[in-house]
Amino acid sequence: MQRRNFLKGAGALLAGGVLPVSLVEVAFGKTKTENFTFAYISDSHIQQIKGNSFVRSFDRGLIRAVAECNMLDPKPDFVIYGGDLAQLGSKPEIDHGLEIMSACKHKVHYVLGEHDYYLDLGKYWQSQLGPHWYSFDHKGVHFVVLNSILVDDKWINKWSSGEERMGVMAGLDNPLGSPFMVGAAQRAWLKQDLNKVSKDTPLVIFSHSPLQKIYKGWNFWTDDAEQIQALLKPFSKVNVFYGHVHQIQYNQIGNISFHSVMATAWPWPYPSTYSQAGSHLPKLTVEMNRADPFFERDATGWQFIDVWSGNSTVQYQLPENNTRTVAFNTKSKRPEDKQYQSKGKRIPPQDHY
Ligand SMILES: [Fe+2]
Numbered sequence: 001m002q003r004r005n006f007l008k009g010a011g012a013l014l015a016g017g018v019l020p021v022s023l024v025e026v027a028f029g030k031t032k033t034e035n036f037t038f039a040y041i042s043d044s045h046i047q048q049i050k051g052n053s054f055v056r057s058f059d060r061g062l063i064r065a066v067a068e069c070n071m072l073d074p075k076p077d078f079v080i081y082g083g084d085l086a087q088l089g090s091k092p093e094i095d096h097g098l099e100i101m102s103a104c105k106h107k108v109h110y111v112l113g114e115h116d117y118y119l120d121l122g123k124y125w126q127s128q129l130g131p132h133w134y135s136f137d138h139k140g141v142h143f144v145v146l147n148s149i150l151v152d153d154k155w156i157n158k159w160s161s162g163e164e165r166m167g168v169m170a171g172l173d174n175p176l177g178s179p180f181m182v183g184a185a186q187r188a189w190l191k192q193d194l195n196k197v198s199k200d201t202p203l204v205i206f207s208h209s210p211l212q213k214i215y216k217g218w219n220f221w222t223d224d225a226e227q228i229q230a231l232l233k234p235f236s237k238v239n240v241f242y243g244h245v246h247q248i249q250y251n252q253i254g255n256i257s258f259h260s261v262m263a264t265a266w267p268w269p270y271p272s273t274y275s276q277a278g279s280h281l282p283k284l285t286v287e288m289n290r291a292d293p294f295f296e297r298d299a300t301g302w303q304f305i306d307v308w309s310g311n312s313t314v315q316y317q318l319p320e321n322n323t324r325t326v327a328f329n330t331k332s333k334r335p336e337d338k339q340y341q342s343k344g345k346r347i348p349p350q351d352h353y
């Protein structure tokens with residue numbers, strides 16, 4: 001498939017409506033790898049109210065994403081689900097989320113989020129979806145899915161019930177929570193896994209929390225981020241995509257490009273809007289316009305990501321904001337906003353009407 005046709009297809013998609021799914025193109029013109037696309041859906045936070053009653057707007061976000069995925073042309077080779085399928089990790093929530101996902105016609109690879117995990121430490125999720133971390137190869141690209149939301153056993157065992165533990169971890173700014181980590185066992189696995197991969201193979205890593213330290217107070221954070229980055233350092237092309245933060249973030253650390261993806265459920269505020277926090281965002285990130293409470297889908301959205309020779313161009317399609325494009329600048333060797341990078345820290349308000 002021609003890249004131009006792919007972009008045309010994406011344009012048609014936009015004309016049909018803006019939906020919270022990401023379409024990803026991996027394109028390596030002159031290498032042995034072939035072009036392909038995959039889609040990305042994340043952070044649906046399916047929440048049970050009682051019995052068969054679930055929070056409708058969260059259901060709708062995921063239903064729309066799956067429907068849009070099924071209509072994508074070209075068809076994605078697979079779908080990544082970026083974590084936080086459930087809100088409080090219960091069987092009814094995971095079952096209901098997977099029931100909605102079962103309408104997806106494509107193979108789905110799942111990432112585990114903290115909202116899926118802390119009720120029963122991922123047991124039910126695993127019984128339905130398999131291991132918490134794994135890797136796979138696809139058309140010349142090595143993909144790794146990590147569980148980045150682990151904490152130490154001391155914290156795990158201090159609660160009287162799984163419900164209490166999940167309740168604490170479900171809050172954005174609960175001081176009783178604990179910073180996330182990938183952990184020693186998984187780092188050892190990752191090291192072994194990457195030993196089998198040649199250094200010029202493009203790597204795409206999926207985590208739920210950012211594999212960089214942004215703001216600890218809200219767990220926009222992974223405690224052993226530097227150790228993971230060190231394992232990725234020998235590779236020439238590395239892209240990390242993460243969910244969890246429900247907002248646009250991007251950064252470059254050495255050889256690693258970082259991009260967040262949007263949530264289908266709701267937007268989180270930026271840490272810089274929290275006066276006690278100061279700004280902990282990567283300097284590079286120009287913040288998106290903030291949510292308008294009168295628009296249910298404001299500051300949610302989707303993006304397609306064009307990974308071109310190992311560098312990525314991310315187009316954010318935002319229902320109540322203008323499209324933004326964050327692309328790798330081969331001169332400055334970092335991702336930059338095509339329109340707003342030089343205009344300061346925050347983009348100006350945009351007209352809804
Ligand atoms: Fe989330």
Ligand SMILES: [Fe+2]
Nearest residue numbers: 084113114244
């Ligand atoms: Fe999360």
